[in-house]
Amino acid sequence: MLSLHQLRCFLATFEHGSLTGAADALGYAQPSVSEQIRALEKAVGAQLFRRVGRGVVPTTVADELRPHAERTLGAADEALRAVRAAARLETGTIRFGMFGTARLYAGADLVADVLERHPGVRVELVGQNSTEVFDELRRGRLEAAMIAVPSVSSDAMTVTPVARDELVYVSADPEHVSSPVTAHRLAQASLVMAEATWAAEDSTRIVLRRMLQETGRNPRSRIEVEDVETAVELVGRGLADSVIPRGVVDQLLPRLAPGAGWTSLRPRQYDTLAIVHRANATLSPAARLMIELATQRIVALTERY
Template sequence: MVRHWQHNVTLYQLRIFLAVLRHRNYTHAAEELHLSQPAVSAQVHELEHLLGLALFEQVGKRLVPTQAALVLEEHARKVMAEIEAAADALESLHRIEAGRLSLVASTTIGNYLLPVTLALFHRRYPRVEIELTIENSQAVYEEVRTGRCELGLIESRVEALDESLLLTPYRRDELVLIVPPWHPWAHLESVPLAALREVTLLWREPGSGTRSVIEAAFQQAGIQPPVTMQLGSNEALKRAVAANMGVAIVSQAAVAAEVTAGWLSTVRIGDGALQRTLHLVQRRAGHLSPATQAFLALLLEPEAEQATNKAPDR
C-alpha cells in the first residue's frame, strides 16, 4: 500500500475514530464529541478512504472494529498521549513550573549582584533550571548576539552596538576605591580622581566593564594614569590590594564582605563621580521565554535590589 495517507490523516480524525471505537456507535460518539452523527460517520469514512482499509463492520446496531482498527487504535492512543503530554509541558512552561533560565553576565554582576536575585527566583520557581555564564562585557554581547543565551547583563555599553541587540538600563552602581586598612587614605571620606596619579593603581583586563568606566572617567578629566599592573578578576584585585601591592577601583557590591571583615577599606572617588548604569542585553528579534520574563520582572522589583544591596559576596 502506498503510504501517502500518513501526511493527510488529522488529529481530528483520530480523536473521532477513538470515540467511535469506545462507543461502537456513531450516535453515541457524536454525543460525546458534541458533533452531528453524519459528521462523525463522514470523518470515519474519510479515514478509511485514506488508509485503504475498513475500520468497522456493522453488526446489528453495533460497530465491530476490524483488525486494522485495532492496530490503528494502539498507535492513535500513543499519538494522542504525546499531544496531551506536549500540551501539558507547554502549559507548565507558561505557568513557569518548568523550563530553563539561561543568563550571561559580566564579572561584577555575575559574581556579586545576581546570586541573591537568582536565589529569590529559585524560591519562587524551584523547577526551572538556571544556567549562569560569567564573562567580561564584550563576551556578553557575543553570547546574546549568537543566541547562546537569552539575556545578558553588563556593566558598560559599547559605542558601536550591534543593531540586532537591544540595551535596557536596569540599575545604578557606584565604583569605589579600595585600599588596605592601614593606608593613609583608609579613613578619608573621599579622594579626588586626580590623586590616583600619585599611587599604584591596579587595573582589570581590557574588555572589562569596570575598566571601561574608569578609562572613560580619566579621559574626561584629562588624566592619564599609568597601567602598571592588570589582573583578570575582582578577586585578584582585592587580594593584591590587601597585600599592599597598590589600590584598585571596584564595584561597591564586590567588596562588601572584605569591608565587613576589616580586610579592606573603601573610599569614595570625588563626590561619587564614578557611577555607572548596568544594562540588560537581549536580541531585538528574540522572544523571551516565560522563565526569562519572570526573571526580568523579579530583577526590577524593589525587594530584589534591596536584598542585593544588603548581601555580602560570600
C-alpha cells in the same frame, strides 16, 4: 495525511463500537466522524472497521493501531501540558543575563527569590561579562539581562537604568585609601583588574579609561585575573590595589581582604546598573519576573550608600 483529529475519532469509535456514539462523545454530528474515519483508513491504507448493520466492528488492523493511537495522543497531551506549565512558570527554564560582579552581590539572592515563588523551574543566570551578555541579547539568545553600562545609550536596545554603583579604590595600604584617589594617582597605581578575557570591553575599565583620558594617560594594570574574588584576594595580600564596585566591597572585603580599606575616586565614578532587552520586544512573563526581582534586589543594596 495523518492527523491527531483522526486518531481521536478513531479511538472514540473503537471504544464505543459505534460512529454515532463516538460523535456524541466528541460533540460532532455522526457524518463528521464517519468522514474522519474514512480519511484515516485512506491514510493508513487499510480498512479499520467493518460496517455491519448495527454499529461497526474493529478489524485486526484497528487492534494494531489502537495502542499506537493512544501513545500518539498521549504524547501530544503531554506536550501541551508541559508547555503550558512552562509558560505559567511552573516548570521549565528561566534564562536571564547578568554580568559577573552584579551576580556577586545579587545573584544568589535573586535565584532564591525565583525558586521561592516558582519551585518547579530551572534558573540560568548567564554571562560572565557585560559585553558578552550584550552580544547574546543582540542575537536574541537572551531575552533580557541586567548589565553594567558605563554610558546609558543604545539604538536597538532598550536600556532602563535601575541603580548606579560607585566605583571605589581598594588597597591593603592604609595610606593609599586615606583620601579620595585622583586620576593622577590612579595612573601611577599598581592595579589588579578582573575579567581578563574581556579586558578591552569591560565596563569598569571603560569608565576608568575615560577618567584617565583627561590626564593624557592610558590606564595600565599590573595584574589581570579572571574573577573579582581573586582580584580582591590579591589586594588583601598587598600585592596590588584595585577598583571595584562599592557593592562588591561590602560583599567581599571582610571575607577575602580583611585588612584592606577603600576610598572614593575623585571625581566620583559610577557604573550604571540597567535592565536591557531588545527594543520593540514584548517581554515574556518569565523575563518580567526576573526584571522585577533583580531590580528590587539591586535597589535595596545600592540605595543604602
